[in-house]
Amino acid sequence: MPESLFDKLWKRHHVCALDERRSLIYIDRIFLHERTGSIALKSLQADGRRVANPSQVFCTMDHIVDTFPGRGDATLMPSGEQFISATREAATAAGIQLFDIDDPRQGIAHVVAAEEGIALPGLSHVCPDSHTCTLGGLGVLAWGIGSTEAEHAMATQTLVVEKPKTMRIHFGGKLQPGVSAKDLILYLIAQHGAAGGSGYAVEFAGPVIEALDVEARMSLCNMAVEFSAFTGFVAPDAKTIDYLKGRPYAPGKGQASHPDWQAACADWQQLRSDVDAVFDREIHIDCSTLGPQVSWGTNPQQSIAVSEKLPALAAAGSDARSSQDKALSYIQLEAGQAIAGTHIDAAFIGSCTNSRLSDLRTVAEYLKGKHIAEGIAAVCVPGSKHVKRAAEAEGIDKILIAAGFEWREPGCSMCFFAGGETFGEGKRVISSTNRNFEGRQGPKVKTHIASPLTVAASAVAGHICAAETSAIDTQTSTAGAAG
Amino acid sequence: MQAFTQHTGVVAALRQINIDTDAIIPSREMKRVSKEGLGEGLFAAWRYTLPGGREPRPDFVLNKPGFESSSIIIGGSNFGCGSSREHAVWALKDFGIRAVIAPSFGQIFYTNCINNGVLPIRLSDETIDALLKDCDPSQPISLSIDLADCSIKNPSTGTVAGFDIDPAEQETLLLGQDKISQTLARAAEIATFRERYYQAHQWAKASEAAP
Numbered sequence: 001m002p003e004s005l006f007d008k009l010w011k012r013h014h015v016c017a018l019d020e021r022r023s024l025i026y027i028d029r030i031f032l033h034e035r036t037g038s039i040a041l042k043s044l045q046a047d048g049r050r051v052a053n054p055s056q057v058f059c060t061m062d063h064i065v066d067t068f069p070g071r072g073d074a075t076l077m078p079s080g081e082q083f084i085s086a087t088r089e090a091a092t093a094a095g096i097q098l099f100d101i102d103d104p105r106q107g108i109a110h111v112v113a114a115e116e117g118i119a120l121p122g123l124s125h126v127c128p129d130s131h132t133c134t135l136g137g138l139g140v141l142a143w144g145i146g147s148t149e150a151e152h153a154m155a156t157q158t159l160v161v162e163k164p165k166t167m168r169i170h171f172g173g174k175l176q177p178g179v180s181a182k183d184l185i186l187y188l189i190a191q192h193g194a195a196g197g198s199g200y201a202v203e204f205a206g207p208v209i210e211a212l213d214v215e216a217r218m219s220l221c222n223m224a225v226e227f228s229a230f231t232g233f234v235a236p237d238a239k240t241i242d243y244l245k246g247r248p249y250a251p252g253k254g255q256a257s258h259p260d261w262q263a264a265c266a267d268w269q270q271l272r273s274d275v276d277a278v279f280d281r282e283i284h285i286d287c288s289t290l291g292p293q294v295s296w297g298t299n300p301q302q303s304i305a306v307s308e309k310l311p312a313l314a315a316a317g318s319d320a321r322s323s324q325d326k327a328l329s330y331i332q333l334e335a336g337q338a339i340a341g342t343h344i345d346a347a348f349i350g351s352c353t354n355s356r357l358s359d360l361r362t363v364a365e366y367l368k369g370k371h372i373a374e375g376i377a378a379v380c381v382p383g384s385k386h387v388k389r390a391a392e393a394e395g396i397d398k399i400l401i402a403a404g405f406e407w408r409e410p411g412c413s414m415c416f417f418a419g420g421e422t423f424g425e426g427k428r429v430i431s432s433t434n435r436n437f438e439g440r441q442g443p444k445v446k447t448h449i450a451s452p453l454t455v456a457a458s459a460v461a462g463h464i465c466a467a468e469t470s471a472i473d474t475q476t477s478t479a480g481a482a483g
Numbered sequence: 484m485q486a487f488t489q490h491t492g493v494v495a496a497l498r499q500i501n502i503d504t505d506a507i508i509p510s511r512e513m514k515r516v517s518k519e520g521l522g523e524g525l526f527a528a529w530r531y532t533l534p535g536g537r538e539p540r541p542d543f544v545l546n547k548p549g550f551e552s553s554s555i556i557i558g559g560s561n562f563g564c565g566s567s568r569e570h571a572v573w574a575l576k577d578f579g580i581r582a583v584i585a586p587s588f589g590q591i592f593y594t595n596c597i598n599n600g601v602l603p604i605r606l607s608d609e610t611i612d613a614l615l616k617d618c619d620p621s622q623p624i625s626l627s628i629d630l631a632d633c634s635i636k637n638p639s640t641g642t643v644a645g646f647d648i649d650p651a652e653q654e655t656l657l658l659g660q661d662k663i664s665q666t667l668a669r670a671a672e673i674a675t676f677r678e679r680y681y682q683a684h685q686w687a688k689a690s691e692a693a694p
Binding site (some may be wrong): 005012013014016018019021022026028029036039040043053054056067077078079080083087099108118120122123129130134144145147148149151152155156157158160162192198199210213225226228230248249251252253260261264267298299301319322323326416417418420423435437438439440442443444471 | 685
């Protein structure tokens with residue numbers, strides 16, 4: 001019987017069925033960070049349990065750690081240091097690999113897991129962080145869990161999981177210049193709802209996905225959770241294998257001559273849905289006319305093309321209307337108004353969605369010779385130390401600084417008011433992040449999520465706008481699908 | 484874990500869709516490396532007049548007279564979506580919430596509830612409307628939940644509704660079971676799987692030594 005890629009990965013990790021719905025699933029890799037991992041480790045130890053296989057558990061500092069140059073353990077958030085020191089102590093006691101603040105590999109969990117070759121195609125990978133699905137971009141079966149589940153995974157190397165249904169989303173056509181993976185996922189969520197993927201493992205497929213580079217696939221899969229999917233993933237291909245070559249934790253350290261690497265590559269090439277595989281649901285999206293997207297409300301579902309107007313008011317008394325009224329009142333915009341031209345106070349480039357080298361290249365390419373509008377605060381936080389060094393080697397930092405951006409140390413930073421970092425109460429921010437929830441970037445902050453390119457263009461203009469397409473070199477717009 | 488068998492308590496309704504875990508507890512309220520004491524931060528951005536402050540906003544449901552002791556929340560669909568932060572459930576629990584009723588839940592939040600003895604109940608909006616029918620929304624009302632027979636009763640009107648829950652989750656909550664202990668009892672089975680798994684996928688073993 002033909003199988004989907006998800007069916008194959010599920011079967012591969014299936015230890016046993018517990019009842020009609022739930023199974024015990026083997027977990028290959030567990031990643032932690034200082035906000036939720038600290039409690040999981042501490043609680044596990046308090047209960048007198050141990051980490052079953054420390055070599056399969058990794059931890060980073062990203063959520064609370066400060067991102068200002070010259071940082072130490074101190075954070076803007078009161079008591080942030082407690083999380084950092086507790087994590088350090090617990091990780092050391094458990095004997096797991098910690099990418100501490102001063103480690104040259106430190107960075108955002110999902111960025112580090114990919115670039116170190118820890119998360120690999122075909123493996124199961126969990127982290128007490130909802131954006132773990134990012135790693136689906138590499139063909140990893142990766143999903144976010146709570147802290148108690150993380151304890152379960154560490155103590156037993158398994159999780160109790162109810163098998164999700166399968167969905168395939170086929171992105172057809174060809175992306176326009178300046179349109180990126182971020183725009184694809186915002187469009188999908190706007191069309192099919194923030195709960196549209198609830199109960200499904202979602203495979204992203206089609207010519208547009210095949211054309212995306214691996215980092216863009218991770219941006220796409222990152223927001224599968226905003227679609228309420230169990231996870232999102234892309235079948236690994238030659239680009240995936242190329243990406244993993246030479247990664248430190250990859251099989252045989254990613255060396256072509258190593259038998260483990262060769263065996264892994266042979267295995268990965270089989271990881272795809274069978275031609276006749278049946279999915280519980282399929283969605284087709286034609287991308288040919290898709291333009292850059294931006295959120296207008298307080299949930300990623302409330303997104304539109306930058307060229308569009310906010311939706312008209314829904315029928316009075318409906319659930320849609322009450323949700324719309326609440327969002328409009330928070331975001332201080334009116335139904336039916338154009339989103340382009342909305343004045344912004346600040347711009348943020350960073351987060352597990354869009355902080356990788358290809359994102360920063362796109363931004364730098366656009367900002368070269370330009371400057372952000374007067375009165376705008378702009379911050380760029382690379383996803384990891386590795387990304388930061390690579391960007392600096394290319395002079396990206398100099399371009400961004402010359403354009404008026406701050407260039408910071410890696411971490412989650414303003415994606416969620418991490419460690420107390422914010423542009424200030426009530427500011428309107430255009431952001432390459434994943435959530436525009438109320439207060440997500442600080443008290444009363446009005447967040448508009450968009451692609452890195454749209455963030456850069458808006459920062460230069462001082463208001464929400466898409467980059468003029470003549471300014472985009474399709475060869476270097478690697479966050480898009482042009483390559 | 485605290486068992487859940489029966490519970491009767493005051494209901495607070497927050498029936499908007501997509502209430503995310505950032506709203507249930509903002510990140511700035513997650514101040515300690517602990518599961519305790521988070522109730523103060525529950526719905527902080529909606530509950531207090533100022534960020535980080537503690538002056539109650541009188542128009543927020545949990546601040547209204549008679550609702551301060553709410554122990555059941557009724558939410559809209561996709562309740563608890565967003566961040567995986569288990570602090571959202573710890574905050575609910577610390578405040579005294581024993582059950583959350585909504586048409587649907589964020590998946591991670593749902594599992595976090597089960598793991599902490601908080602009962603998540605999926606009920607359609609129509610069923611919720613029927614349960615609350617003829618009740619003045621400005622006045623606190625109580626609902627009685629019986630997990631053993633999966634029923635919710637409105638004692639003031641006599642209306643009863645049934646709900647569905649996975650039998651394994653029901654048992655976990657009824658007995659206050661610890662899932663980790665249950666799985667650890669299968670250690671031999673897991674070890675056998677592990678051996679077979681690495682025989683087939685030797686490459687998947689984690690590198691023992693740091694690079």
